[in-house]
Amino acid sequence: MKIKKVIGIIIISLTVWSCNKRSNDTLLAEAHGKKLYLSDLTDMFPLNSMDTDSASAVSTYTSAWVRRQLIVKKAEELLDEQQKNVAAEIEDYRSSLLRYRFEHDYISKNIDTLVTQEEIDNLYKSNKELFKTQVTLIKAIYIKIETETPETENIKKMCLAQTATNMKKIEELCLIYADKYDSFDGKWLEIHELLRLLPLNTNSDEVEKILMTNRFYETKDTEYSYFIKVQSILRKGSTSPLERENENIRNIILNSRKRELINQLEEETYNEGINNKDAKIYINNNK
Numbered sequence: 001m002k003i004k005k006v007i008g009i010i011i012i013s014l015t016v017w018s019c020n021k022r023s024n025d026t027l028l029a030e031a032h033g034k035k036l037y038l039s040d041l042t043d044m045f046p047l048n049s050m051d052t053d054s055a056s057a058v059s060t061y062t063s064a065w066v067r068r069q070l071i072v073k074k075a076e077e078l079l080d081e082q083q084k085n086v087a088a089e090i091e092d093y094r095s096s097l098l099r100y101r102f103e104h105d106y107i108s109k110n111i112d113t114l115v116t117q118e119e120i121d122n123l124y125k126s127n128k129e130l131f132k133t134q135v136t137l138i139k140a141i142y143i144k145i146e147t148e149t150p151e152t153e154n155i156k157k158m159c160l161a162q163t164a165t166n167m168k169k170i171e172e173l174c175l176i177y178a179d180k181y182d183s184f185d186g187k188w189l190e191i192h193e194l195l196r197l198l199p200l201n202t203n204s205d206e207v208e209k210i211l212m213t214n215r216f217y218e219t220k221d222t223e224y225s226y227f228i229k230v231q232s233i234l235r236k237g238s239t240s241p242l243e244r245e246n247e248n249i250r251n252i253i254l255n256s257r258k259r260e261l262i263n264q265l266e267e268e269t270y271n272e273g274i275n276n277k278d279a280k281i282y283i284n285n286n287k
Contacts, residue, residue: 025038025039028041028058028065029066031065031066031069031070031073032070032073034069036065036066038058041061044061045057045058106265107258107261107262111258112257113254115250115254119253120246120249120250120253123249124242124245124249131245132238132239132240133234133236133237133238134236135190136212136233136234136235136236137190137191137233137234137240138188138191138211138230138232138234139184139186139187139188139230139232140184140194140211140230141170141181141182141183141227141228141231142181142194142197142227142228143155143159143174143178143180143181143227143228143229144197144225145174145177145224145227146223146225147223147224147225149178151173151176152177152225155173155178156218156225158170158173159216159227159229160216171183179224180197186231188232188234188243191208191211195207195208197226198219198226198228199219199220199221199226202219207219211228212235214230215230216229216230
């Protein structure tokens, strides 16, 4: 009942504040001489909506604000002067924040975000040692089909054969008879993504070993047959395929450009400051 009453008061306050735009604020709370007004929250909550959710959020924030003021006051009372001296930390944080925002603004205005496939290819070819698979990768076709379906054995036989014609025929038959058929759009998968589609009692490590040397794997449960036809497989630690690394390499190139821009900004700002005599260095580092 008390919470509902508080929410009701806040909703009324929001209505009065929003509609009449009174010059005198609504006081929400105070603690140790500090006061929290409704207008202090305009950037945090949609006060114009004047619904129960907004009022509840204001009530929650107000309670948290009071708790924060009380704990800070207690800290001021119990900590010694050295512990309370945070001026250096505040200045360091302020400097870091200003630098970050300045650099972010400079980068956003100056960076070239166009990365060509040629640039990606060149970086990949010259740095293949950087792109190693962390797990086994596989390209495969997965089929789940009722064991008693008439075409099950025929599909299995075609999976064992290695012809493009068979692959097209397999797809056509599976779209009719299979419970699940997936070629994963020809993309590389981490092997666990494929093995989790097999029955729960499957020994994934054993299946992975089999797939390393066999192009076909079959298992069954009480109702279904499961087929995996391997198209390509890469052991853990192999060079990762370019198609999986495209976006990663693009980000590497963009991050390199960002670092170059930051270095450029620092150098230009440094030289400008020294030339304008905004700064002086009194120690000679030349040896």
